[in-house]
Amino acid sequence: MKKGLAVILSTLLVISMMLTACETAVETAQGVTKDSVKVGNSIATSGPLAPVGVPYKAGMEAYFMMVNEGGGVNGRVIEYVHQDDEFNPEKGKAAVDKMINDEKIFAFVGHFGTPIVGATLNDIKEAGIPAVYFATGTGLLYNEKAEGFDRVAYPVQPVYxxxxxxxxxxxxxxxxxxxxxxxxxxxxxxxxxxxxxxxxxxxxxxxxxxxxxxxxxxxxxxxxxxxxxxxxxxxxxxxxxxxxxxxxxxxxxxxxxxxxxxxxxxxxxxxxxxxxxxxxxxxxxxxxxxWVDMTKPAINDYREWVGKVSDEDLSSNAYAMTGWIAAHFFVEGLRRVDGDLTWETYMDALESEPIDNPFGGSIDFSDGKRLGTQEMxxxxxxxxxxxxxxxxxxxxxxxxxxxxx
CATH class of the missing domain: 3.40.50.2300 (Response regulator)
Structure with a gap:
C-alpha cells in the first residue's frame, strides 16, 4: 500500500513539474505571456509639452486597439502602459526604472523628447530592452553600425x-x-x-x-x-x-x-x-x-481608430500620426517573430528586412543601421x-x- 502511494505521489510530482515547465515555457521574456505582450513608455501628458504628448499617446493607443480588436499578433494582445514624466529628465529616469523593474515591460515604444531620451538612453541600453521609435531627432540615436548594448535602440523618426x-x-x-x-x-x-x-x-x-x-x-x-x-x-x-x-x-x-x-x-x-x-x-x-504623407491610404485606418480613443479631432494631427507610426513599427517587428518571443528573436525580426512606414518611405535596421528615416x-x-x-x-x-x- 505504501509502495502504491509512493508511486501515485511520484507521478503527481512529475505531472506538477511538467505543468510548471509548460507555464514557464510560455513566458519566454520579460513582459511576455502566452496571450499578451506588455510595452510602455513615459510621455509628457501634462505640463508645457502636453499638447504634443497627449495626441502622440492617443495615436499609439489607437493602433494597439486596432491590432487587439483584430485578434492581436500571433495570439497575443498588446498591453500598453504609460507614465507621465512632465518632460522632466529626473521624472523620466524614474519612469524608465519603473517600466523596467516594476511594470517589467517587454519593450519601450515611442520614447519621448530629447531631454528625456538623453537622460535615459544608457539606462535602456544597459537593461538590454528593445526600444522602438524615439520622438526626437537627436544625433545620440544615429549609429551606422550598432553593436552590443547599442543594438537595442531602433530610431524611426528622422534623426538630424x-x-x-x-x-x-x-x-x-x-x-x-x-x-x-x-x-x-x-x-x-x-x-x-x-x-x-x-x-x-x-x-x-x-x-x-x-x-x-x-x-x-x-x-x-x-x-x-x-x-x-x-x-x-x-x-x-x-x-x-x-x-x-x-x-x-x-x-x-x-x-x-x-x-x-x-x-x-x-x-x-x-x-x-x-x-x-x-x-x-x-x-x-x-x-x-x-517624412509623412497624409495622402497615403493608411490615413483611413488611422482616422477611423484615432476617433475611437479621443474626443478631440485628431484626424490630421501630426503628433497623433507619429504615435500611430511608432506602434506600427513595433507591431511589424512582432509579426515577424517565428517561435519563442525573446528580446533576441524580436531584434532579429526587426533587422530581417526593411519595414515600410505606412505614410511613406521605409527603414532598414539590418547590419546595425540605426539611421532613423532613410527616405524622405x-x-x-x-x-x-x-x-x-x-x-x-x-x-x-x-x-x-x-x-x-
Whole structure:
C-alpha cells in the first residue's frame, strides 16, 4: 500500500513539474505571456509639452486597439502602459526604472523628447530592452553600425545627422549645386544637421560646404547671410528649427540672396509659411524635407481608430500620426517573430528586412543601421494652399536622389 502511494505521489510530482515547465515555457521574456505582450513608455501628458504628448499617446493607443480588436499578433494582445514624466529628465529616469523593474515591460515604444531620451538612453541600453521609435531627432540615436548594448535602440523618426545627409544629396542630385551655404544654429539640431551635410558632401564629392553659425532664436542673422552672399553659393540650407528659421529666410530676402533654399522637415508647417511669405514672395523658392504623407491610404485606418480613443479631432494631427507610426513599427517587428518571443528573436525580426512606414518611405535596421528615416520626400512652400506646402518630389533614398549623377 505504501509502495502504491509512493508511486501515485511520484507521478503527481512529475505531472506538477511538467505543468510548471509548460507555464514557464510560455513566458519566454520579460513582459511576455502566452496571450499578451506588455510595452510602455513615459510621455509628457501634462505640463508645457502636453499638447504634443497627449495626441502622440492617443495615436499609439489607437493602433494597439486596432491590432487587439483584430485578434492581436500571433495570439497575443498588446498591453500598453504609460507614465507621465512632465518632460522632466529626473521624472523620466524614474519612469524608465519603473517600466523596467516594476511594470517589467517587454519593450519601450515611442520614447519621448530629447531631454528625456538623453537622460535615459544608457539606462535602456544597459537593461538590454528593445526600444522602438524615439520622438526626437537627436544625433545620440544615429549609429551606422550598432553593436552590443547599442543594438537595442531602433530610431524611426528622422534623426538630424541622417536628414543632413539627405539635404546634401538633394543639393547635388536635384539642384545641381556645387557650392552650398549652410546657416546652422549652435544647438544639437543645427550641429547634427551640419554634421550630416558635411559627411555626405565628403562622401559624394563635388559639393563644397560653406557654413555659418547663429545662436538659437537669434534676432540678427545678417552677418551669416552676408557671408553666404559674398561666397556666391548656389543654394542655401537653413539648418535651424522654428525659432530661428523665419529670421534667416527673411534676411536672405532682404539681402537679395535669391537662391533655392532647403530646410528641415520640422519647419514644414503652415505657421512658418505665414511668417515669411510676405518677405520671400516670389523672390526664391523654399523647400523642406518630409517624412509623412497624409495622402497615403493608411490615413483611413488611422482616422477611423484615432476617433475611437479621443474626443478631440485628431484626424490630421501630426503628433497623433507619429504615435500611430511608432506602434506600427513595433507591431511589424512582432509579426515577424517565428517561435519563442525573446528580446533576441524580436531584434532579429526587426533587422530581417526593411519595414515600410505606412505614410511613406521605409527603414532598414539590418547590419546595425540605426539611421532613423532613410527616405524622405521634398515639399515646396506655397502660401496659396491651406497647408502652406505642397508636394514636389516623392520619397527617395540618397541613392535614388543621386541616381544619374
Amino acid at each position: 545627422p541622417m536628414e543632413g545627409r539627405i539635404m546634401a544629396a538633394w543639393a547635388k542630385g536635384e539642384f545641381n549645386a556645387s557650392k552650398v551655404g549652410v546657416i546652422y544654429t549652435n544647438d544639437d539640431a543645427g550641429k547634427d544637421l551640419l554634421k550630416g551635410i558635411k559627411q555626405e558632401a565628403e562622401r559624394m564629392g563635388g559639393l563644397t560646404v560653406i557654413d555659418e553659425q547663429v545662436p538659437p532664436n537669434a534676432d540678427d542673422v545678417s552677418a551669416a547671410v552676408t557671408k553666404l552672399k559674398n561666397e556666391e553659393v548656389d543654394m542655401v540650407i537653413i539648418a535651424a528649427i522654428q525659432g530661428t528659421f523665419p529670421q534667416i529666410a527673411k534676411e536672405l530676402a532682404k539681402q537679395g540672396v535669391y537662391k533655392p533654399t532647403l530646410t528641415t522637415y520640422v519647419n514644414a508647417d503652415q505657421r512658418m509659411t505665414a511668417a515669411v511669405k510676405d518677405d520671400v514672395a516670389d523672390h526664391f523658392a523654399i523647400y523642406a524635407n518630409a 520626400a521634398l515639399l515646396k512652400m506655397n502660401p496659396s494652399v491651406d497647408a502652406g506646402w505642397e508636394g514636389f518630389i516623392d520619397f527617395e533614398s540618397i541613392d535614388g536622389i543621386l541616381d544619374g549623377q
